[in-house]
Amino acid sequence: MEKKISIAIDGPAAAGKSTVAKRLAEALSYVYIDTGAMYRALTYCALQRGVDVHNEKQLMNVLHDTYIELKPSPIGQLVLANGEDVTEAIRKNDVTNNVSYVAKHPAVREEMVKRQRELGQHGGVVMDGRDIGTHVLPHAEVKIFLLASVEERAKRRHEENVARGIPSNLEQLKEEIAQRDRIDSERSVAPLKKAEDAIEIDTTSLSIDEVVDRIMRIVQERVKG
Ligand code: CDP
Ligand code: CDP
Numbered sequence: 055m056e057k058k059i060s061i062a063i064d065g066p067a068a069a070g071k072s073t074v075a076k077r078l079a080e081a082l083s084y085v086y087i088d089t090g091a092m093y094r095a096l097t098y099c100a101l102q103r104g105v106d107v108h109n110e111k112q113l114m115n116v117l118h119d120t121y122i123e124l125k126p127s128p129i130g131q132l133v134l135a136n137g138e139d140v141t142e143a144i145r146k147n148d149v150t151n152n153v154s155y156v157a158k159h160p161a162v163r164e165e166m167v168k169r170q171r172e173l174g175q176h177g178g179v180v181m182d183g184r185d186i187g188t189h190v191l192p193h194a195e196v197k198i199f200l201l202a203s204v205e206e207r208a209k210r211r212h213e214e215n216v217a218r219g220i221p222s223n224l225e226q227l228k229e230e231i232a233q234r235d236r237i238d239s240e241r242s243v244a245p246l247k248k249a250e251d252a253i254e255i256d257t258t259s260l261s262i263d264e265v266v267d268r269i270m271r272i273v274q275e276r277v278k279g
Pocket of ligand 2: 065066067068069070071072073074210211214257260261262265
């Protein structure tokens with residue numbers, strides 16, 4: 055039997071991480087772990103409770119009270135917070151524009167990383183985020199860092215919004231994405247950064263299939279090796 059490895063996919067917002075990670079997990083029959091959804095779920099619960107996203111102590115109280123589940127379903131992965139389905143709610147603008155402030159707090163990251171390592175402890179996982187290759191799974195057999203220009207990433211999110219009938223402004227999206235990248239890259243704990251041993255793929259002019267094919271070839275080499 056082929057050995058089950060761990061695959062870490064990192065990169066900035068809308069680089070294609072979750073789309074590609076889901077496709078890889080499906081093709082390999084691995085578990086997909088969307089770590090961004092965990093930070094988003096905490097942000098959603100904190101906002102619901104009126105907690106200040108800059109107050110680490112209050113955020114930690116919310117986190118300790120919140121059981122976050124990533125649950126596969128026929129319609130895709132569901133995100134549950136204490137059993138409540140928050141899959142849609144965590145993609146809304148109020149969450150998107152606050153999540154990077156929540157994810158800056160060292161205590162929040164420490165607890166999230168603990169939960170993420172538990173989820174990934176048996177291998178056979180594709181985990182996507184910002185610090186997976188550098189911090190959460192430093193021994194992952196395959197590490198990928200996906201990139202794309204900020205213009206292309208804003209365009210992708212804009213097209214996604216339009217297709218879903220959500221009001222969208224391309225210029226505003228570009229600014230919001232650039233701002234989130236800045237906060238994620240400049241934070242003191244586990245910032246968004248390519249791991250030294252990660253393979254960088256610039257997806258600006260690549261299709262999803264092309265990106266998946268490239269990574270599958272890398273995975274196949276490692277699984278055999
Ligand atoms: O899908 P998108 O790129 O918009 O973001 P996401 O993966 O859902 O992550 C949302 C936010 O969570 C990021 O902008 C980071 O602030 C934070 N995050 C993090 O700090 N570390 C991770 N491993 C994953 C997400
Ligand atoms: O997870 P992350 O925020 O990195 O990005 P995503 O949500 O997987 O991808 C954002 C959008 O870009 C999705 O609508 C994808 O279908 C699209 N995409 C693309 O058009 N070309 C790629 N090579 C990758 C993603």
